Amino acid sequence: MCTPLETGSLIAAEYIGIPACAIAATGFTDTVYSTGVNNGIPAPRAAEYPGAFSAHTNDELIANTRKVVWPQIVEALTKPITEEEIAKRSKKLGMEEDPRKILFTGTMDEVSKYFTKMRWSDGLPIAPPTIEKVNEFLKYTERPWDETVAVLPEAYRDTKVWHVAVNGVMAGCPPEYMPLLLAYTKAIADPTGRQAFGSTHSWIPYAWINGPVSRQLGIDCGQGMISEPQNMVLGRFLNLAVQNLAGFYIKENRMGTFGYTMPWTFAEDEKSCRRIGWDPYHVQKGFELNQNTLTASTSLVWGNNLIPATDDPQKIIELMAWDCVEKQMFALGSSFTNLNTRTILITEYIARNLSWQYKTKEDLEADLMATARRTAYDRAFASYYAHPGTRPSIPFPNFYKRVIRNEGAELTAPPPWYPPNFPDVYTLPVIQKPGDTVILVTGDPDRNKTQTMNGGGAITVEIELPANWDKLMAELGYPPLKEFFLEY
Amino acid sequence: MKRKNIFIVGCLLFILLISSISLAAPTEYKTITTVPPSYAGQPGGLTDEGEFFLNNLSKNLINPAQLLDILNDKSAKKPLIIDVRANSDYINDHIPGAVWVAHAADMGSQEIGQKIRRLLNEHVASGGENEIVVYCYTGHSAGLVAGVLGERGFNIKNLRFGFNGWVGSQGSPAVIMGPIEKFPGDRDPVGVYGVVSPFGQPIVPMINMAPRLDTLEGKTIAVVGHSFMANVTHTEIKNIILEKYPTATVYLQNEIGSAGKYPAPGTASESVKAFQSKLREMNVDAVITGNGG
Numbered sequence: 001m002c003t004p005l006e007t008g009s010l011i012a013a014e015y016i017g018i019p020a021c022a023i024a025a026t027g028f029t030d031t032v033y034s035t036g037v038n039n040g041i042p043a044p045r046a047a048e049y050p051g052a053f054s055a056h057t058n059d060e061l062i063a064n065t066r067k068v069v070w071p072q073i074v075e076a077l078t079k080p081i082t083e084e085e086i087a088k089r090s091k092k093l094g095m096e097e098d099p100r101k102i103l104f105t106g107t108m109d110e111v112s113k114y115f116t117k118m119r120w121s122d123g124l125p126i127a128p129p130t131i132e133k134v135n136e137f138l139k140y141t142e143r144p145w146d147e148t149v150a151v152l153p154e155a156y157r158d159t160k161v162w163h164v165a166v167n168g169v170m171a172g173c174p175p176e177y178m179p180l181l182l183a184y185t186k187a188i189a190d191p192t193g194r195q196a197f198g199s200t201h202s203w204i205p206y207a208w209i210n211g212p213v214s215r216q217l218g219i220d221c222g223q224g225m226i227s228e229p230q231n232m233v234l235g236r237f238l239n240l241a242v243q244n245l246a247g248f249y250i251k252e253n254r255m256g257t258f259g260y261t262m263p264w265t266f267a268e269d270e271k272s273c274r275r276i277g278w279d280p281y282h283v284q285k286g287f288e289l290n291q292n293t294l295t296a297s298t299s300l301v302w303g304n305n306l307i308p309a310t311d312d313p314q315k316i317i318e319l320m321a322w323d324c325v326e327k328q329m330f331a332l333g334s335s336f337t338n339l340n341t342r343t344i345l346i347t348e349y350i351a352r353n354l355s356w357q358y359k360t361k362e363d364l365e366a367d368l369m370a371t372a373r374r375t376a377y378d379r380a381f382a383s384y385y386a387h388p389g390t391r392p393s394i395p396f397p398n399f400y401k402r403v404i405r406n407e408g409a410e411l412t413a414p415p416p417w418y419p420p421n422f423p424d425v426y427t428l429p430v431i432q433k434p435g436d437t438v439i440l441v442t443g444d445p446d447r448n449k450t451q452t453m454n455g456g457g458a459i460t461v462e463i464e465l466p467a468n469w470d471k472l473m474a475e476l477g478y479p480p481l482k483e484f485f486l487e488y
Numbered sequence: 489m490k491r492k493n494i495f496i497v498g499c500l501l502f503i504l505l506i507s508s509i510s511l512a513a514p515t516e517y518k519t520i521t522t523v524p525p526s527y528a529g530q531p532g533g534l535t536d537e538g539e540f541f542l543n544n545l546s547k548n549l550i551n552p553a554q555l556l557d558i559l560n561d562k563s564a565k566k567p568l569i570i571d572v573r574a575n576s577d578y579i580n581d582h583i584p585g586a587v588w589v590a591h592a593a594d595m596g597s598q599e600i601g602q603k604i605r606r607l608l609n610e611h612v613a614s615g616g617e618n619e620i621v622v623y624c625y626t627g628h629s630a631g632l633v634a635g636v637l638g639e640r641g642f643n644i645k646n647l648r649f650g651f652n653g654w655v656g657s658q659g660s661p662a663v664i665m666g667p668i669e670k671f672p673g674d675r676d677p678v679g680v681y682g683v684v685s686p687f688g689q690p691i692v693p694m695i696n697m698a699p700r701l702d703t704l705e706g707k708t709i710a711v712v713g714h715s716f717m718a719n720v721t722h723t724e725i726k727n728i729i730l731e732k733y734p735t736a737t738v739y740l741q742n743e744i745g746s747a748g749k750y751p752a753p754g755t756a757s758e759s760v761k762a763f764q765s766k767l768r769e770m771n772v773d774a775v776i777t778g779n780g781g
Contacts, residue, residue: 002715002716002779002780002781003780003781004749004750004780005713005715005748005749006713006715006746006777006778006779006780007750007777007780008746008747008748008749008750008760008777009712009713009746009747009748009763009775009777010775010777011747011750012747012750012760012763012764012767013698013710013747013764013767013772013774013775013777014695014697014698015695015764016764016767016768017698017699018698018767018772018773018774018775019697019698019699019700019701019773019774019775020698020774020775020776020777021774021775021776021777022776022777022778022780023713023721023776023777023778023779023780024778024779024780024781025716025779025780025781028780028781029780031780032780035750038690038692039692039750040692040693040694040695041694041695041697042694042695042697043697046780047778049721049778049779049781052781053716053717053721053779053781054716054717056717058720061717061720061721061724062720062721062724065721065724065725065728066724066728069721069725070725070728073725073776074704077700077701077704077774077776078700078701078702078703078704079700080699080700081697081700086697090694094685094686094687095685095687095688095689095690096684096685096689097689099684099685099688100684101684101685102626102652102682102683102684103652103655103683103684103685104649104652104653104655104682104683105626105627105649105650105652105653105680105681105682105683106649106653106680106681106683107679107680107681108679108681111681111683115683115686120685120686120687121686128681128683129683129684129686130681130682130683130684131682131684134684151691151752151753153752155687155690156690156691156692156752156753157687157688157689157690157691158688158689158690158691159687159688160688163685163686163687163688166684166685166686167686170686200781240686244686244687245687247687390714390715390716390717390718390719391717393719
C-alpha cells in the first residue's frame with residue numbers, strides 16, 4: 001500500500017514534465033514499475049534500498065542511503081531513457097484489440113503451462129478458454145459480450161463481459177455461474193470490495209451469496225462449505241479475477257508477506273435466519289428477501305474458530321468480543337482505525353442461543369461493540385512496536401498518553417475475560433461504529449462454531465439474472481428459481 | 489488293398505494340405521500387417537523419398553522451441569523456412585528469415601514445387617540445411633503442405649501449432665499479428681485447444697517520459713514521502729545533495745507535501761493537483777519520492 005502511495009508523487013511529477021525517481025525496498029521496485037506503467041508512465045525509474053527499512057538501525061539506514069541508494073538516484077534522474085527500457089517495462093502481450101483472437105494453441109497441459117509462464121494463471125491447471133467455452137458462458141447473461149463491466153485498479157484494463165467469462169472458464173466454473181462472476185467483477189470495482197489487495201498483509205478476497213439463486217446453483221452453506229467443489233471453483237474465479245481483471249500480480253504489486261490462501265465463497269444460511277427470526281445479510285442491506293446478491297469482502301485471516309461450550313448468550317458474546325479483540329490486536333488493527341472491520345460467521349446452533357438475548361443482528365452487534373474493548377495500553381503497545389513501516393519518534397510513555405488522548409479512551413472496568421477484582425483501566429472499543437461488523441449465519445448447523453475474520457469492509461451488489469433464466473436452468477436440469485424462494 | 493492304400497495316402501495328403509494352409513495363414517497375415525504396400529517405382533506411385541516421408545509422419549513435426557534453438561544457435565545450419573499463410577499476414581509479421589512463396593492452398597502445383605526446389609538449392613548453396621520448415625497459423629494447413637511436398641521428396645517439417653505456437657513459445661513482448669480465422673474446414677485436432685486472452689486492454693494512454701537532467705548542480709529537488717523511515721533517509725538524501733551540489737536547493741515533505749496515491753483514470757485528486765501546483769510554483773526540477781516497502 002505504501003509503494004503505490006509514494007509512487008503517486010513520481011507519476012504526478014512525470015505528468016508535468018519533471019523527472020522523478022521512487023525509492024523502494026528490495027522486492028518493491030517492481031511495484032513502482034507496475035504502478036507507474038498502469039498509470040501511463042512507460043518507464044518509471046526506481047532506486048532500490050537493500051532490505052527492510054524499519055528493520056535497520058539509523059546508522060544502517062544512513063550508510064545504505066549514501067552507498068547504495070544515492071548512486072541509483074543520480075542515474076535515475078540523469079541517464080536518458082531508452083526505447084529498450086520502455087519496451088522492457090511496458091507489456092503488450094495478451095492485450096488484444098479483439099478479445100476473441102486466438103493467442104495460443106496447444107494441449108490441455110501446454111495451455112496451462114503457457115498461461116502460467118505468461119502469468120495469466122495462478123499456477124494451478126486451468127480449463128482452456130476456447131471461444132466455444134466462452135460462448136457457453138455468454139448464454140447466461142443479457143449483456144453484450146463486448147460491453148465493459150468495469151475498469152479495475154491496478155491495471156485499469158477494459159474488462160468486458162468476455163474477459164469475465166474467460167476467467168470463469170479458466171477457473172472451471174459451470175457456465176451458469178456467469179451472473180455471479182459478473183456480480184463479483186462489479187463488486188471489486190468498488191474500493192471496499194478490493195481493500196488492500198496489494199498490501200504486504202495478505203488480504204484475501206472472499207465473497208458470499210444471498211438469495212434463491214444461491215440455493216438453486218447449490219452454493220453451499222453447510223458443513224465444510226468452503227471446500228465444496230461448487231464453492232471452490234467460484235473462489236478460484238475470485239483468485240483469477242484479482243490477477244487478470246484487476247491486475248494484481250504476486251511479487252509485483254500483490255505483496256502479501258506470507259502469501260495467500262485460495263479465496264473462498266459460500267452462501268448465508270437464510271433458512272436458518274428465518275427460523276431464528278434474524279434478517280439475512282442482503283435484507284439488512286435493503287434488498288428483498290428473494291433478490292439475489294453477491295457481497296465481496298477481504299480478510300486478513302481465516303484462522304481458527306471459537307467453539308462456545310455454553311448456551312449462555314452473555315458468555316457467548318463475551319467470547320466473541322474476546323475473539324474480536326484478539327484478532328484485531330496486531331497488523332493493520334494496530335494502527336489503521338479506518339480499516340477496523342470484520343465478518344463474523346455463526347452456525348445456527350450458536351445463533352439460536354444468541355437470538356434468545358438479541359432479537360436482531362443489529363442488537364447483537366451493538367452489544368458486541370460495547371463488550372469488545374481492549375486496554376489502551378494493549379493498543380498503544382501494538383501500535384508502537386508493530387507500527388507499519390516507521391518507528392514512532394516519541395518515547396512509548398508519551399505515545400501511550402497520545403493514544404488515550406486522541407482515540408477517546410475511557411476509564412472502565414476491564415474486559416470480562418480479565419481476572420476478577422482487576423482495577424479499572426483505560427480501554428478503547430475495537431469495533432468503531434455500527435455496521436463495521438458483518439454477522440452471517442452459515443456453516444454446519446449442527447456444530448457450535450463462530451468464526452471471526454478481521455479485515456476489510458464488504459460491498460454488496462445485486463446478481464442480475466437474464467429474463468430467460470428459468471428456461472436456461474430448466475435445460476440444465478435445475479428446478480425453477482421460485483422453488484428456492486423463502487417466505488417472509 | 490491297392491485302392492485302400494491309395495485312399496489312405498490321399499487322406500494323409502489332404503490332412504497335410506489342410507494343416508499346411510492352417511499353419512501358413514497366420515504367417516501370411518503377419519507379413520501383410522507389418523510391411524506396408526509399396527508403390528515406389530510403380531506408374532503414378534510414390535517416390536522412395538515420398539514413401540519414407542509417409543512412413544515417418546510423426547517424426548516430421550518440429551516444436552517452436554526446437555526451431556527457436558536452431559535459429560539462435562550460430563553454429564547450426566538453418567532450414568529454409570516457408571510461410572504459407574496469407575501474404576498480408578506474412579508482411580505483417582513472420583518468423584525471422586522465413587520466405588513466402590504461395591498460400592497453402594496453392595502449394596500443390598508443379599510450378600510452385602519447382603520454385604521451392606530452386607529456392608532450396610540456393611539456400612543449400614549459401615550454407616543452409618537441406619531441409620524445409622513450413623508453417624501456417626495453427627499447423628493444420630502446413631501439415632497438408634508438408635505431406636504434399638514430402639511426397640515429392642523434399643526433406644520437410646511442419647512447425648507444430650504454426651505461427652500462433654511460435655509467438656506463444658517465445659513469450660516475447662511483440663504484438664501478435666495473426667488473424668482469428670482459420671482455413672475453411674480447419675478444426676482443432678482432438679485434445680488441442682486454441683485459447684484467448686484473459687484480460688483486456690489498458691485504458692490509460694502512455695505519456696512521453698520527462699527528459700532527464702544533465703546534472704543536479706544548481707537544480708531544485710523535492711525529496712518527498714513519509715513511509716518507511718523516510719524521516720531518516722530523506723534527511724540524509726538532503727545532506728548528500730547539498731554536500732555534492734552546493735548550489736542545489738532541496739525541499740522536504742514538510743515544505744512541499746506529496747501527491748498521495750495517484751487517482752484512477754477519470755477521477756481527480758486534490759492532493760495530486762496541490763502537489764503539482766507546488767512543484768511548479770517552487771520551480772522544482774526533479775522529484776525523489778519514497779519509501780516503498
